[in-house]
Amino acid sequence: MSISFKKIKNDFPILKQKINGYPLIYFDNAATTQKPNIVIKKINEYYKKQNSNVHRGAHYLSYKATEEIEGSRTEVKKFINAKTNKEIIFTSGATESINLVANCFEKIIKKGEEIIISEMEHHSNIVPWLLLKKNKKIKIRYIRINRKGDLVLKNLRKLINEKTKMIALSHVSNTLGTINNIKKVVQLAKSKNIPVLIDGAQAPGHIEIDVQKLDCDFYCFSGHKMFGPTGIGVLYGKKPWLDKMPPYKGGGEMIKKVTMNEISFAEAPHKFEAGTPNICGAIGLKEAIKYINDIKIKNINKYESELLLYAIKQMSKIKEIQFIGESPQKAPIISFIIKGCHNYDVGQMLDNFGIAVRVGHHCTQPIMESMGINGTIRASFSLYNDKKEVDYFCQKIKKIINILK
Amino acid sequence: MNSIEKIQKEIVEEFDLFDDWQDKYEHLIELGKEMELLPEKHKNESNIIEGCQSNVWIVAKFKNKKIKFLADSDAIITKGIISLLLRVFSGQSPLDILNANYNFIELIGLKKHLSINRASGLESMINKIKEYALIFNK
Numbered sequence: 217m218s219i220s221f222k223k224i225k226n227d228f229p230i231l232k233q234k235i236n237g238y239p240l241i242y243f244d245n246a247a248t249t250q251k252p253n254i255v256i257k258k259i260n261e262y263y264k265k266q267n268s269n270v271h272r273g274a275h276y277l278s279y280k281a282t283e284e285i286e287g288s289r290t291e292v293k294k295f296i297n298a299k300t301n302k303e304i305i306f307t308s309g310a311t312e313s314i315n316l317v318a319n320c321f322e323k324i325i326k327k328g329e330e331i332i333i334s335e336m337e338h339h340s341n342i343v344p345w346l347l348l349k350k351n352k353k354i355k356i357r358y359i360r361i362n363r364k365g366d367l368v369l370k371n372l373r374k375l376i377n378e379k380t381k382m383i384a385l386s387h388v389s390n391t392l393g394t395i396n397n398i399k400k401v402v403q404l405a406k407s408k409n410i411p412v413l414i415d416g417a418q419a420p421g422h423i424e425i426d427v428q429k430l431d432c433d434f435y436c437f438s439g440h441k442m443f444g445p446t447g448i449g450v451l452y453g454k455k456p457w458l459d460k461m462p463p464y465k466g467g468g469e470m471i472k473k474v475t476m477n478e479i480s481f482a483e484a485p486h487k488f489e490a491g492t493p494n495i496c497g498a499i500g501l502k503e504a505i506k507y508i509n510d511i512k513i514k515n516i517n518k519y520e521s522e523l524l525l526y527a528i529k530q531m532s533k534i535k536e537i538q539f540i541g542e543s544p545q546k547a548p549i550i551s552f553i554i555k556g557c558h559n560y561d562v563g564q565m566l567d568n569f570g571i572a573v574r575v576g577h578h579c580t581q582p583i584m585e586s587m588g589i590n591g592t593i594r595a596s597f598s599l600y601n602d603k604k605e606v607d608y609f610c611q612k613i614k615k616i617i618n619i620l621k
Numbered sequence: 622m623n624s625i626e627k628i629q630k631e632i633v634e635e636f637d638l639f640d641d642w643q644d645k646y647e648h649l650i651e652l653g654k655e656m657e658l659l660p661e662k663h664k665n666e667s668n669i670i671e672g673c674q675s676n677v678w679i680v681a682k683f684k685n686k687k688i689k690f691l692a693d694s695d696a697i698i699t700k701g702i703i704s705l706l707l708r709v710f711s712g713q714s715p716l717d718i719l720n721a722n723y724n725f726i727e728l729i730g731l732k733k734h735l736s737i738n739r740a741s742g743l744e745s746m747i748n749k750i751k752e753y754a755l756i757f758n759k
Contacts, residue, residue, distance in 0.1 A: 236642075558696035560675045565698075568642060576674065619647055620697055 219515050225600045227252040227507075238570030241605045246390050246418055246549050246596035247574055248440045251504075255443060258503040262496050270495055271469060271486075285495050288502035289485070295505045296435060297426040298452055305458075305485040306493050309449035310417040311340040313436035314384070316451055316488060317413055318344035320461035321382065327353045330379045334359035334367055335586045336389045339579040341415040345384060359385070361586055365392035365541035372404060380410050387425075387435075388418035391580045391594065392541025393524075393549030395423065402431045411457065417441055421504075421598070422520060422547050424513050427452050439497060444504035448497030451488070458484035467491040516599050520548040523597055527606045534610065536617055540592045548597035551578075554613070557620045559593050565616040566593075571609055625717055628709050629725040636729035645731060646698070653700030656707070659693035670745050675699050677746060681753040687712050688757055690750065702726070702743060710750050715758035719751060 225231055228250045233240050242250060262284075268277035270285050289301045298304060307313045325331075331345050335358050349356055357375045360368040372383075383405050388395050398414055405412045413434035419425055421442035427435050434457070439448040453461075463470055463481055467490030472480040481487045508516070527550060531537050540551040554562055563575035576591045577584045584591060595609065639645045659678060668678040675696035682689045690711040694700045709725065710718055726732050726743060 558675055558699075560696045561698045565646070568646070619643070619650065 219511050219519075221519050221599060221602065224511075225602075227254075228600050229253060229256070231600060235570040235572075236568055241571045241601075241608065243595040243597065243601065243605075243609065244572045244574050245598040245601075246441070246578075246594065248446070249421065249443050249598050250600070251445070251500075252443055252507050254507055255445065255500050255503045259445060259496055259500050262499050267496075269492055281495055284502075285493065285498045288498040291502045291505050292450055295420070295425065295509075296450075296452055297428050299428065300455070302484050303452055303455055303458065305451040305453065305488045306498055307436075307449045307451050308447050308494065309438035309440070310415060310436045311438075311449075313434075313449055313451035314341055314413065314415060315344045316464045317434055317436075317453070317461075318348050319464050322348060322352060323462050324460070325352055325354055325381050328355070328379065329381045330355045330357055330377070332357045332359060332372070332375050332380060332383045334385055335361045335582045336365070336367070336392060336394065336580065337384075337386055337582070338390050338415065338417065339581070340417075341384055341386060342582070354381075355379075358582070361392075361394075361583070363587075364543050365389065365394045366543045366545075367394075367396055367401075369397065369400060369404075372401065376404065376408055376410065380408065382411055382413060384413040384415065386415040386418070388416075388422070388547045388549075389541065389580075389583075390418050390549070391551050391578045391583050391592065392543065393546040393551070393596075394541060394543040395419075395545040395547055397545075398430050398432065406431065418547060418549070421508055421513075421516070423517055433457055439501040439504060442504055443507055445497045445500040448494045448501050450501075453484070455484070458487070461488075463487050463490070465490045469493075511599065519599060520597060523601060523603065523606070524548040524550070526603050527595070527597070527609075530606055530610045531613075534613060534617070537613070540587060540589065548601075549594065550596070551592035551594045553589060553592055554617060557617060559591050561620050562593050562613075562616055565619065566609075566612060569612045569616075571612060623717060625709055625713055625721045625723075629723065629728075632705055632708065632725050633728045636731075642730070645729065649701035649705075649731065650697050651701075652704040653694075653697050653702075656693075656700060656704040657691065659691045663691065664693060670742075670749050674742060677703065677742070679703075679746065679749050679753075681750075681757070683715075683757045686714055688715060688718065688753060690753070692746075699742070703746065706746060706750065715754040718754035719758060723747065 230250045231240060266280050268281040270282040289304045292304050293301050333345060345356055360371050362368055387398060402412050411433035414432045416435050416437040420437050433454050435452040437450055440446040470482050470487050470490040472482050536555045537552050559575040563573055566573055574594045578594060636645055639648060663680045664678050668680050670677040675694050677694045679692040690707050692703045694703055
């Protein structure tokens with residue numbers, strides 16, 4: 217069945233509005249995606265008809281809410297092809313997922329040991345490890361990136377040694393769009409028995425996620441970047457790791473038994489989910505996954521890849537544009553600068569024309585340092601964007617260059 | 622009406638000549654380009670304004686009981702806004718600056734076209750100008 221991407225825009229009510237009198241063109245999808253009607257409706261219905269606390273109540277609504285949240289866990293499991301529901305921990309987002317693992321590793325890693333990350337990481341996959349470095353006196357090593365924005369993987373072989381205790385890497389770069397060769401990294405890591413954590417914030421909803429194929433030990437992502445609500449995210453962890461890791465926060469839901477002096481913990485995932493979870497968020501996420509599954513990730517991927525190539529082709533015609541990140545393996549994210557124009561001026565003018573982009577360092581200051589720039593303008597696409605919008609964008613960019621220069 | 626109010630009124634009238642925001646922007650950018658240059662040596666860390674997304678430097682000199690401001694930015698829209706601020710505040714006495722009401726940015730109809738980040742940057746610039754006025758008022 218072929219999908220009408222033309223009609224998809226109608227699923228997203230927010231896109232119908234005008235900004236400064238111009239139709240909204242939303243090119244800030246790497247920051248967050250918009251929400252389809254079915255997700256909005258489900259959230260609404262939850263509070264109208266189902267709201268109740270989970271796992272404890274001895275009444276109908278509580279059973280219902282528990283069923284819904286555990287149903288969501290099953291949906292997430294299928295979505296990323298995990299082996300069991302026990303490997304799926306709900307968090308507030310990719311950032312919390314990474315922090316959870318980094319915190320637990322405080323008990324596992326020892327002084328002088330090492331963690332490898334890369335120069336293209338988002339601050340949320342840098343700062344938790346830097347905090348760990350501060351607390352445990354460990355060393356952080358960086359995989360370099362080349363001018364095109366690809367990881368220099370031959371560099372990785374030299375970085376790995378007997379002290380390496382973790383490799384934490386993004387699946388897709390939020391600034392450069394590069395899709396990293398995770399399988400190759402995992403292969404290399406496995407040969408030395410090193411666990412691999414993948415920051416998948418930018419991947420779901422754009423490319424297929426199969427944690428068994430990737431064979432990574434941890435995979436982190438957020439619901440809001442894949443049409444779900446904010447404040448819900450996932451940490452996937454292989455069961456042996458989740459069994460080994462100590463709880464990360466204390467509270468209700470995570471315990472088997474508490475006496476005045478002693479506690480025994482529940483099994484994963486509940487061990488890591490102290491307190492009332494974001495029930496509504498989890499239910500919304502389930503709906504977002506259904507939305508993606510209905511369209512099929514391979515259709516989305518094909519559509520977005522074509523749109524990305526079209527945008528690059530059209531933008532290449534504007535001679536002042538310089539692309540930042542030209543990997544052959546790219547998600548629909550285009551970072552660029554315009555010679556002679558300040559990024560913030562361009563962002564401001566685009567906003568005035570109703571076009572939403574992001575400007576700045578995108579929480580990836582090491583990339584900026586490595587590339588020798590202050591920041592970029594970033595246009596990131598989703599399945600509701602189209603070629604007409606790209607044409608309008610290019611036309612306005614030309615106009616803005618004329619005004620600013 | 623004192624001098625600060627008068628200049629603000631002039632600026633508002635000047636921008637009223639343009640009908641749409643694009644023309645207002647082009648005018649603002651022109652003003653930025655015409656601004657008196659800030660010598661490179663002043664573009665250092667100690668003169669930089671915190672809270673602006675682009676780099677903004679402001680320096681002040683106190684002479685004959687008036688403050689003369691010089692400023693610059695690497696972003697051209699910001700530079701245009703600075704040129705308006707300087708037109709209003711440069712050459713005024715510290716007390717007049719401290720007592721001044723300023724609403725011309727809103728009145729020229731550009732505020733809704735400034736992102737929140739830029740609007741808070743504008744606040745930071747005005748705070749810096751007032752800070753200088755406070756120092757020289759002592």
